[in-house]
Amino acid sequence: MTTTPQTPPEAPSGPxxxxxxxxxxxxxxxxxxxxxxxxxxxxxxxxxxxxxxSLGSQTATINGTVSDRAWLDLTYQFLGIAFAIAxxxxxxxxxxxxxxxxxxxxxxxxxxxxxxxxxxxFLLLLIGIPGLAFYFLGRALGFTVNVVPAPLDSAWYTVPxxxxxxxxxxxxxxxxxxxxxxxxxxRLGWNKWVIIASSAALRGSYHLYQxxxxxxxxxxxxxxxxxxxxxxxxxxxxxxxxxxxxxxSFVGYAWAVSTFPQLFNLPS
Numbered sequence: 564m565t566t567t568p569q570t571p572p573e574a575p576s577g578p579x580x581x582x583x584x585x586x587x588x589x590x591x592x593x594x595x596x597x598x599x600x601x602x603x604x605x606x607x608x609x610x611x612x613x614x615x616x617s618l619g620s621q622t623a624t625i626n627g628t629v630s631d632r633a634w635l636d637l638t639y640q641f642l643g644i645a646f647a648i649a650x651x652x653x654x655x656x657x658x659x660x661x662x663x664x665x666x667x668x669x670x671x672x673x674x675x676x677x678x679x680x681x682x683x684x685f686l687l688l689l690i691g692i693p694g695l696a697f698y699f700l701g702r703a704l705g706f707t708v709n710v711v712p713a714p715l716d717s718a719w720y721t722v723p724x725x726x727x728x729x730x731x732x733x734x735x736x737x738x739x740x741x742x743x744x745x746x747x748x749x750r751l752g753w754n755k756w757v758i759i760a761s762s763a764a765l766r767g768s769y770h771l772y773q774x775x776x777x778x779x780x781x782x783x784x785x786x787x788x789x790x791x792x793x794x795x796x797x798x799x800x801x802x803x804x805x806x807x808x809x810x811x812s813f814v815g816y817a818w819a820v821s822t823f824p825q826l827f828n829l830p831s
Contacts, residue, residue: 582751588657589747593765596650596739600769607772611708619705623773625712626728626813633718640724644731651735654743669742670797682795683803690787691808694780701776708774713813722814729809737801740766740785741792759789 593599611621629639658665666672701707713725740762748758763785767778788801 585747585750589744592650592654592657592739592743595653596735597765597769601765601771604769604772608774611772611774617705618708618774619702620709622709622711625710626725627711633720636718637720637724640720640728644724644727647731647735651738654739658743658746663746668746669738670792670795671738671742671799671802675797675799679797679799680803682791682797682800683807686787686791686800686804687807690784690804691811694784694808697776697780697783701774701779704776706774707776708772710773710777725813726810729806729813732809733802733805736766737788737798737805741788741801742798745789745792755793759786759793762789 590598593601611618614621626640628636629643630636655665658668698707698710702709713721744762744765745758748761753761763782766785767780767782770777770781788804792798792801
């Protein structure tokens, strides 16, 4: 007895389904990446604000050691960096399913290396000093915690891991919060400035665990990055700027603490 193969049902189509699908997709991507970081960050801020100690007297540690055994600490750190890239791969896959070349659409390729580098260095000069100013102003006014971005007791692998950690942050934030989010919200018909403001607010919100100074600093950074992305259509300059900023923050922290202890409320 022969059976006739059934024709698979047609995929749902139409504006309503498309908007729902894209909206659901955005929620899932953010829940698996920086959206969840934003939620945890808000809860952490509430925790800090409800403690008897003032916000400015508290400390937030980034890139701390995970194990007192070097080989395990290195393993944990490397795995954390590697798995944090997974949402970026998911974003690329989803864009491919939509008939988009993700590398070309997000401007994440090597077609303009020198122009991207010049633009990245320009952004670094534009936002680097103001970003530090927001942090130290927040410290002076008491609404920013003392951020410890790197361990002071360096191991042989500390600097390479910190550089990789900075690259992980640059890639995930710029490709998801700017590249992917701008593409998807643009498909939903959002206004350019609404997209820029929403992306900047998300960027600021997952830094709230550091206090209000880093929130405002990162919000401004998000507005600047978003505006230039709409002009350039490339995420590479944003990644370059972000990577250099984080390397300076992570790797340069121990030097800054020993040189300017008063800025970190540490005894000289």
